[in-house]
Amino acid sequence: xxxxxxxxxxxLDGATIAEQLYTTPKDCEDFFESxxxxxxxxxxxxxxxxxxxxxxxxxxxxxxxxxxxxxxxIVAPPRELVRSSARRVNMGVINCYVxxxxxxxxxxxxxxxxxxxxxxMLTKALEPxxxxxxxxxxxxxxxxxxxxDDGCLLSTAINCCGVALIECGISTYDLITASTACIYRxxxxxxxxxxxxxxxxxxxxxxxxxxxxxxxxxxxxAIQEHGLLINASMDTFEQLAQCQQCGYLKPETYVRxxxxxxxxxxxxxxxxxxxxxxxxxxxHILDMRERAEERLEDERLATIIERLKQQGLHEFIQSxxxxxxxxxx
Numbered sequence: 001x002x003x004x005x006x007x008x009x010x011x012l013d014g015a016t017i018a019e020q021l022y023t024t025p026k027d028c029e030d031f032f033e034s035x036x037x038x039x040x041x042x043x044x045x046x047x048x049x050x051x052x053x054x055x056x057x058x059x060x061x062x063x064x065x066x067x068x069x070x071x072x073x074i075v076a077p078p079r080e081l082v083r084s085s086a087r088r089v090n091m092g093v094i095n096c097y098v099x100x101x102x103x104x105x106x107x108x109x110x111x112x113x114x115x116x117x118x119x120x121m122l123t124k125a126l127e128p129x130x131x132x133x134x135x136x137x138x139x140x141x142x143x144x145x146x147x148x149d150d151g152c153l154l155s156t157a158i159n160c161c162g163v164a165l166i167e168c169g170i171s172t173y174d175l176i177t178a179s180t181a182c183i184y185r186x187x188x189x190x191x192x193x194x195x196x197x198x199x200x201x202x203x204x205x206x207x208x209x210x211x212x213x214x215x216x217x218x219x220x221x222a223i224q225e226h227g228l229l230i231n232a233s234m235d236t237f238e239q240l241a242q243c244q245q246c247g248y249l250k251p252e253t254y255v256r257x258x259x260x261x262x263x264x265x266x267x268x269x270x271x272x273x274x275x276x277x278x279x280x281x282x283x284h285i286l287d288m289r290e291r292a293e294e295r296l297e298d299e300r301l302a303t304i305i306e307r308l309k310q311q312g313l314h315e316f317i318q319s320x321x322x323x324x325x326x327x328x329x
Contacts, residue, residue, distance in 0.1 A: 042190065046067035048064070070147035076140075078092060092130070095140070125176070158177075159177055177266075178265065184199060184226050233265045235265065
């Protein structure tokens with residue numbers, strides 16, 4: 001039986017499998033046959049849930065479920081650079097920290113390196129988004145907690161952080177959305193699961209190739225297209241904030257996967273705009289309710305002050321003294 005674990009992965013954004021897991025090409029073939037293959041390419045996002053302002057103890061937070069992948073993002077207001085490491089910079093500094101929950105990873109030895117890699121990729125994606133010229137010599141800390149990983153991890157984290165930045169009130173040039181697509185053995189997987197990403201990573205190790213002879217058919221199989229594309233875009237300016245590709249892709253295939261991800265990004269953008277609009281309406285209702293309560297409190301205090309002026313201090317105190325019914329004889 002195949003064992004799926006989480007190990008070092010500096011190329012893909014999803015889970016990986018242990019090295020030497022596929023001892024023979026047949027094992028890889030059996031694993032590939034067990035994966036559900038798409039009959040047609042549907043450039044649509046997974047079932048998505050996004051909630052802004054999930055934490056009341058911080059200014060900016062967001063929670064996102066993208067299929068079975070679950071991510072929580074927290075953004076704190078910019079703070080001055082630490083004096084020991086302060087340096088004159090023309091733009092603010094963005095620091096992204098990614099952490100896996102204890103129950104979200106199977107092999108703890110590989111977690112620190114994965115966290116570091118994801119944090120670096122996340123920083124590169126968010127730097128073109130934030131108006132860093134508005135907080136010179138300040139740093140913006142963004143923290144991401146991975147609760148569950150079922151593929152499309154980096155793209156989900158980018159989407160979640162984009163919502164958290166808006167919730168925190170950080171100035172941005174646009175809304176950012178990201179998605180993932182890949183190709184393997186002629187099949188295009190949009191929003192690939194962790195199993196597909198694992199298989200792609202193993203292919204790069206050479207264990208997923210069919211056969212080992214030097215015949216023409218095997219040579220053709222050895223150069224089959226296999227790769228993954230992560231695309232983060234800002235539609236208003238038609239700009240790519242980040243485009244990460246690994247594997248072997250022909251130019252026409254690269255353009256095709258890019259079109260799929262851009263189509264998914266547009267759908268996610270509409271969803272995020274709707275979520276943020278509802279959040280603004282919700283916050284407006286809460287503000288109006290708070291103002292109404294403050295107005296009632298002000299009216300009550302004004303009535304008390306008016307009575308105090310009319311009755312005098314002694315009479316006002318006597319009129320508000322009530323006898324305790326339990327001590328009444």
